[in-house]
Amino acid sequence: MTDQRRLSARISAIAESATLKVDAKAKALQAEGRPVISYAAGEPDFPTPAHIVDAALEAVRDPRNHRYTPAAGLPDLREAIAAKTRRDSGLDAAANQVVVTNGGKQAVYQAFQVLLDEGDEVLVPTPYWTTYPEAIKLAGGTQVDVFAGSEQGYLVTVEQLEAARTERTRALLFVSPSNPTGAVYPPEQVKAIGEWALEHGIWVISDEIYQNLTYAEDPESAPARALSIVEAVPALADQAILVNGVAKTYAMTGWRLGWMVGPADVMKGAANLQSHLTSNVSNISQRAALAALTGPQEPVEEMRRAFDRRRRTIVAELSKIDGMSVPVPEGAFYVYPDVSGLLGREWGGATPTTSLELADLMLEQAEVAAVPGEAFGPSGFLRFSYALGDDPLLEGVQRLQRLFA
Known part of the structure; x- marks a missing residue:
């Protein structure tokens, strides 16, 4: 050798x-x-809230959950995710536009895999979550950092994105609320960035894992809303993938249940990849996630x-x-x-x-x-x-x- x-x-x-x-x-x-x-x-x-744990315990005892199920996810969970996406992201998604993944990380990985070819560039607002660079590299892509410091609230501008755009720009990674900064883009800035991406035919991968964890200046007031980029610019829906999951909102990090939502043909490609990569997510976690999305929200x-x-x-x-x-x-x-x-x-x-x-x-x-x-x-x-x-x-x-x- x-x-x-x-x-x-x-x-x-x-x-x-x-x-x-x-x-x-x-x-x-x-x-x-x-x-x-x-x-x-x-x-x-x-x-994890008790009603979610109870749903998982019940699912363990049901022999239906002891077998393979569709790689893209249980039909009733995909329906519930589509409903959540309509409610919280303003996207009129159908169940066939949803792929259930093993946590949000797999959704991020698969989003880049289905969109990128060797040398395609991804604009990444910086500071960024540590997994994004590795997922981009594994898909053959090139990360292009667009830095926004504390003096601008860690929020990139259209002008910065335009300065970084080249003929190889394939996608923009958009994250609001942000990990690691906690920054939330105001509605007018979300709209401006979405319109810019639409104009130039740039895909948007929007990580919305923290969308339900926002705050108001007054703790007794309703929390500020993290506006989804596809709600701000509905025409962008055909060139956007939304990434989300139950980990952060429902204290379910260990359950490994995430999802991706996007155009049906792109999600079909993601489901094909997942069928060879992991097959279906644990049915127990899927039943727990269904209880999380459809049960009490208190x-x-x-x-x-x-x-x-x-x-x-x-x-x-x-x-x-x-x-x-x-x-x-x-x-x-x-x-x-x-x-x-x-x-x-x-x-x-x-x-x-x-x-x-x-x-x-x-x-x-x-x-x-x-x-x-x-x-x-x-x-x-x-x-x-x-x-x-x-x-x-x-x-x-x-x-x-x-x-x-």
Whole structure:
């Protein structure tokens, strides 16, 4: 055997998920007995609502769920997802436009697989979620970053997108609310970006996984709505794929249930791919997701209000640290401060010059874990998830206040 390769070049080029890596390191230190407070994980700390668990228990006992089912998903779940899409995204979708996937990540992966050929360019508003670059590369695409900093609320403009567009531009990745920033695009900006994409024949992959986790300035008011780009520009529906799932809204990250919605011919291609990749999603998870979408929504509102309370706490407390600039997130459960004001200064005998070094310093000296900006694009930022309990959330920020005093 003359070829000594252990892995293909394609797989060797994949970077480990930075958010999962930081979370794993924090959990390892906790297992050693260190009182680490981690803001790394992007998942709710609540249990899955009881009625959803009950539906899963009932599904386990039903022999119908012990067999293969259609790769694209159970018909009644696809109908429920189509109904949710009509209600929340303003897209008059039918069940044959839905493919149920093993979590939102598989939906993201498949969206790029069905759209991209080698060398096609994808415009990616930056900061971005860590999985997008790897999914684009695996589809043979080229990522083109379009950076929007804290001074513009992490929201890219049409002018920036147009400056980045080339003859190879195939798709725009659009995310609102955003991971990692929590930014939500205002309706007029969503409409302008959608009209620009329509004019130039650019596909839009819209990740709407956080669309039901938005907030208002007044906690007693109705939350702001994350307007879907296909609702803002209905004509865009034939060149858009919506990605969503139950993980964040219903505290179901471990159930691995997501979906994609788009033109029927494109979804047929995605279903063909999935038939060879994984076949159907676990029927138990599908029955649980059906209960989530069609059952009581009060638990969702309770969790959203808790996130809103924590959002206000973490923004107020981080803002007390001289050197942190903290835009107020309007959605998801992340805050993404600009920490460039803390770099190049001595803290506890060390002088970090990057947000990666700053994150390491925080973990070692304050036992606080956050994800550095390098995981999402440029250095100089930190992502804090506020999907953890009120008490540890406050204690962790107070540790940082003491470290950076």
